[in-house]
Amino acid sequence: MSFLNIDSVKAHTFDAIVIGSGISGGWSAKELCEKGLKTLVLERGRDVKHVIDYPTTMKNPWEFEHRGQVPLEIRNQYPGGRMSFMREETMHWAIKPNEQPYIEEQPFQWTRGYHVGGKSLLWARQTQRWSDLDFEGPKRDGFAIDWPIRYADLAPWYSHVEKFAGISGNKDNLPQLPDGEFLPAFEMSCVEQHFRDVVGKNYKDRPIIHGRCAHVTEPKQIHLDQGRASCQNRNLCNRGCPYGGYFSSNSSTLPWAMKTGKMTLRPHSVVHSIIYDEKKQKATGVRVVDANTKEVIEFYAKIIFVNASALNSNLILLNSISNRFPNGIGNDSGTLGKYVACHNYRGKLSADVEGFLDKRTDGKNPSNAYLPRFRNLYKQETDFLRGYSVGIGSGRGLVQNSGGVGEExxxxxxxxxxxNWSISSWMQGETVPIESNHVRLHETLKDQYGIPQLVTSVSWTENDDKMVNDYIKEMTEMFTLAGFKNVRGGDSHSNPGADIHEMGGVRMGNDPKTSMLNKWNQLHSCKNVFVTDGACMTSTSTQNPSLTYMAFAARAVDYAVKELKKSNL
Known part of the structure; x- marks a missing residue:
């Protein structure tokens, strides 16, 4: 029997384990496999193979039995489900609440992607770099702790991931929004160009640009080698793109890692906890519950990358208890699960546009125009901290006439x-992380896998309210100057989490007494565990975070492999 046990352990032993197959997990897997490490990728959901498992991607509207609507009896099985997935074309991404119930101590909308590829198949694909104005923000205004890195530390890794992922955009030469390695950008509509020109004439510091986005507009050899083609401007991205026109783990990083022969992908693997060895004083593996059989299985590795998506990464670390870490692995600081933050999307405005009737759009723009942050950039000038960016989109719809009979x-x-044309805008505000905004494990309630349920306790603050009011005031003024009519909208009062940009809880910092991770995304007190998804974020910035997660993952793998070769892990 002892020989059988040894063989079993050997079969379950890898050089590295990656928890999660989404945006950051896919990058961790790609980089580890390329560097020669035998890597196990654990995904709690089902397998999704590129092209093969996008069941609605090529369907026409009339091919859906209910013309896109979801019957009430099915919809009722998903109370609180995100409405964007309550459509026939995207129902294959929805998960039922009983898959992973959680306790909302404060109202919170938690969107999860439980399938191979995770939310890389569901994201809005906006990919702006952060600048030192973002990394220095907490130190500058004294709220939250200082980041342990600056833009220079991440810049080469931004370039590394941008070239591989394929990012379209323009060189805009803005200090608050560094330029990157861009493919040709999409074009603004005539209405957006008009708005850009009006704002440019009336404000010195409000540049309207086209948002940078993870779409291949002019494939380079590296994209062709991945089997990807140009974006077809279908704007059906949430169904799954058979062309690989936008970046996802499924079309890009995971197949690339698989080609090395070093990756083992295991779906239906719900991670229970990370195993800590008291004698070795490091993590030795991951405990998994098989989603189908409920069997508990252990896998072993020298290094572990936690990329389960921010809140689940917090949950896994909190549930990884031992004599050394009774409050969760690496939690000497007591900050694990705390300082959770997201983006403030509450402000939304739209307006009617007169004129431009001799123009229409050709194809669909999967991205949008974008106004980078312009508040409190260099000094505190408002009654709220930090600032917000603004997404801007316009269009001209069809008017269907169902009058007449017969041939008419x-x-x-x-x-x-x-x-007629219309225009809309939405804010993306930076929320300031506070200790009371947190997640924790429920003391008694568990899910179907025997894992404690997560309690979410995240609320808006007065700072967020003031920011929404400023957005409404400033955008109403800008829309009015541009001649737009019937400006409407305001504060949607949406709950935290509606942005799908959960961040924090396992934040980076210089001081182990006030943070969980060092500048390499490495647990201060458990050196062979790395966290490179949204959980690692110290602050939220106003830019979309996914590109930064990718850069963190690639950078951390490079460091981890070097340390492994030095026998430091």
Missing amino acids: LKQNLLNPKLG
Whole structure:
């Protein structure tokens, strides 16, 4: 029997384990495998193979049984489900609440991607770099702790991931939004160009640009080698893109890692905890519950990358207890699960546009125009901390005429007329992490896998309220100057989490007494565990975070492998 046990342990032993197969997990896997490490990737959900498992990607509207709507009896099985996935074309991404119930101590909307590829198949694909204005923000205004890195530390890694992922954009030469390695950008509509020109004439510090996004607009050899093609401007991204036009783990990093022969992908693997060895004083593996059989299985590795998505990464670390770490692995500082933050999307405005009736759009823009942060950039000038960026989109829809009978009706339906132009905007505000905004494990309630349920306790603050009011005031003023009519909207009062940008809880910092991770995304007190998803974030910035997660993952793997070769891990 002893020989069988040895063989079993050997079969379950790898050089590295990656928890999660989403944006950061895919990058961790790619980099580890490319560097020669035998790597196990654990995904709690089902397998999704690129192209093969996108069931609705090529369907026309009339091919859906309910014309896109979800029958009430099915919808009722997903109370509180994110409405963008409550459509026939995206229902294959929805998860039922009983898969992983959680306790909302404060109202919180938690969107999860439980399948191979995770939320890399569901994201909005906006990919702005952070600048030193973001990394220095906490130190500058004295709220939250200082980041242990600066832009110079991450810049080469931004370039590294951008070249591989394929990012479209323009060189805009803005200090608050560093330029990157760009493919040709999408074009703004005539209305967005008009708005840009008006704002440029009336404000010195409010540049309207096209948002940088993870879409291949002009494939380079590295994208062709991945089997990816140009974005087809279909704007059906959330169904899964068979062309690989936008970046996802499924179309890019995971197949690349698989080609090395070093990756083992294990779906249906719900991570229970990280195993800590008291004698070796390091983590030795990961404990998994098989989602189908409920069997508890242990896998072993020299290094572990935690990329389960921010809140689940917090949950796993909190549930990884031992004599050395009774409050969660690496939690000497007592900050694990605390300082959770997200982005403030509450402000939304739209307006009617007169004119431009001789123009229409050609194809669909999967991205949008973008106003980078312009508040409190270099000094505190408002009654709220930090600032917000603004997404801007416009369009001209069709007006369907179903009047008439016979041939007249047929012609009316086949030849819809163009309507008037409209424009909309939405804010993405930086929330300041505070200790009371946290997640923790429930003391008694567990899920179907025997894992404690997560308690979410995250609320808006007065700072967030003031920021929303400023956005409404400033954007209303800008829309009015541009001649737009019937400006409407305001504060949606959406709950935290609606942005799908959960961050924090395992934050980076210089001081082990006030943070969990060092500048290499490495647990201060358990050196062979790295966290490179949203959980690691010290502050939230106003930019979308996914590109930064990718850069952190690639940078941390490079460091971890070097340390492994030096026998330091």
